[in-house]
Structures are given as C-alpha cells and as structure tokens.
Amino acid sequence: MKLSLAYSKEEELLPILPILDKEIDKGIEIEAIKIKEEEIKFKYTNFDLYYLPLPDLNYIETKILSNGAYVINSLGLDSLKNEVCINSNSTEFYLLKVLMNYRGIPNGRDNCNGSKFTTKEFKISLSDKWKEVCGDLPIVLNVIGSNLPEDVISKVKILIRESASLQEAKGVITPISKELGLKGRKAIDCFFDLCRKKNLCNVNNYVIL
Structure with a gap:
C-alpha cells in the first residue's frame, strides 16, 4: 500500500523518517510531498495523510492521528x-x-x-x-490528519508509532510526538481554550484516533 503525505516543515517528518528511509517495512509505503502550509486546508483532500497546523481545524473536518505530531517544549x-x-x-x-x-x-x-x-x-x-x-504541557504545533477508513488508519498508526519509537530512542523527538497521550491531548485543548477566548477559533470537538 502506498500513501501520500503532505507536509510543510522538515521538522514534521522527524517521527516518520525511518518509514521514509525504508528502515521499517510493514507493507505500507509513505510518499512525502512538500506544499505550503497555508495551502493545506485547500488541498488536504488530495492526500491520504497531511500535517496540519491546529488552526486549520477551524475550517476542515478530519480525523487526527495521536501519533507523529510535531511537538516542542520551547518556542x-x-x-x-x-x-x-x-x-x-x-x-x-x-x-x-x-x-x-x-x-x-x-x-x-x-x-x-x-x-x-x-x-x-x-x-x-x-x-x-x-x-x-x-502549566507543564508541551506545545503541539502540527498533527497528522487523515480521512482514510479507520481500519487503514489503525495500521498507519502502528507503523508511525514504531517509527517514532526509534526516533525517540535516538533523542530526536519527544515522547509526546510518538503518542499524544493525555498530556498531548490536554495541550491541544489548552490551545483551543485560549484561542476561543480571543474569538479566533470556533473548534469545540475534534476526533483524535
């Protein structure tokens, strides 16, 4: 199975580099295609997977993967x-x-x-x-979105998690990037709470798989 993935920042790819470099072979190949971040909300339907900034969730409906997010602790x-x-x-x-x-x-x-x-x-x-x-929550900048069937997404999640585990072991990414977990989900919630208070966001619910 070959899947397309849209991205805009090289840092986004860090969790999945072992997949792109074919260090991991689970029968799923991912082709990364770079596009401008501001174009993602208009072109996301052209891709199987796509890194998107959180504000794009104001405009599009998509499932979010809990694995492979671009997460940082300082900015x-x-x-x-x-x-x-x-x-x-x-x-x-x-x-x-x-x-x-x-x-x-x-x-x-x-x-x-x-x-x-x-x-x-x-x-x-x-x-x-x-x-x-x-508080001590990390900063989630970009997440992987997809509207593939959930059975396919579950296989992709396993692949990305394995890839991200290798990258975490090397100290390349944070544990939250491998798996959002409670802290990562709370970080996304906190972002949208702040954003709604400033009347910049209208997102109230999002599906994280």
Missing part, C-alpha cells in the same frame, strides 16, 4: 518587529496572538525580514507565557 522569537516570518494560519502565529496580543503582520514568504520563530536561543519567550496558562 520564542529572535526579535519583536511589526512583521513576523510565518504564515497567517500557523499554530505559531496564533500562539503569538493569543499569548502576546500581537498585532503585527504575518509574512510566509522566503524573503521575509521580520521576526523569526525559533526553539532555542530566543530573545522573547512564548513558551514561558504558555506555561503561565497551560
């Missing part, structure tokens, strides 16, 4: 300018708006000269502000 900006180098529907931009009341302009183009997000050596911390309201 910040190298500076604070009137322009930030990220697209408007990214989880990072929404976090900036809900945690810091940011009023600047998002710019997802390659030639952007604005503030840049980073997970280390940042001057302005978003993760500290996140911890103030969400």
Whole structure:
C-alpha cells in the first residue's frame, strides 16, 4: 500500500523518517510531498495523510492521528518587529496572538525580514507565557490528519508509532510526538481554550484516533 503525505516543515517528518528511509517495512509505503502550509486546508483532500497546523481545524473536518505530531517544549522569537516570518494560519502565529496580543503582520514568504520563530536561543519567550496558562504541557504545533477508513488508519498508526519509537530512542523527538497521550491531548485543548477566548477559533470537538 502506498500513501501520500503532505507536509510543510522538515521538522514534521522527524517521527516518520525511518518509514521514509525504508528502515521499517510493514507493507505500507509513505510518499512525502512538500506544499505550503497555508495551502493545506485547500488541498488536504488530495492526500491520504497531511500535517496540519491546529488552526486549520477551524475550517476542515478530519480525523487526527495521536501519533507523529510535531511537538516542542520551547518556542520564542529572535526579535519583536511589526512583521513576523510565518504564515497567517500557523499554530505559531496564533500562539503569538493569543499569548502576546500581537498585532503585527504575518509574512510566509522566503524573503521575509521580520521576526523569526525559533526553539532555542530566543530573545522573547512564548513558551514561558504558555506555561503561565497551560502549566507543564508541551506545545503541539502540527498533527497528522487523515480521512482514510479507520481500519487503514489503525495500521498507519502502528507503523508511525514504531517509527517514532526509534526516533525517540535516538533523542530526536519527544515522547509526546510518538503518542499524544493525555498530556498531548490536554495541550491541544489548552490551545483551543485560549484561542476561543480571543474569538479566533470556533473548534469545540475534534476526533483524535
């Protein structure tokens, strides 16, 4: 079985690299296809699997896999300018708006000269502000969505979990990336609670498999 997967950030692929590199063979092959993050909500139906930022759940109905998410523990900006180098529907931009009341302009183009997000050596911390309201929960940036039949998704989940276990053992990803678990699910809930309070989100329920 060959499945297509849309992604927009190289970091998203870390949990599934052993699958892409064919280190794991379970009869399922995944072809990763890079597209712009802002295009995912318009093109997701063209793919079997797709990494999507949490705000996209405002616009599309999809099942979410509990495995293979892009999860981090720290996030910040190298500076604070009137322009930030990220697209408007990214989880990072929404976090900036809900945690810091940011009023600047998002710019997802390659030639952007604005503030840049980073997970280390940042001057302005978003993760500290996140911890103030969400406690010790991680930050879930992107999750894998799919509208494949659930019997197929269950096989894909086993494959991704095995791949992510290898990556976790190498220290490449967090345990929450391998399996969202209670902490990961609470992190997603906390994001949408904050987002709804700012009237930026209308999502009340989502299916995590």
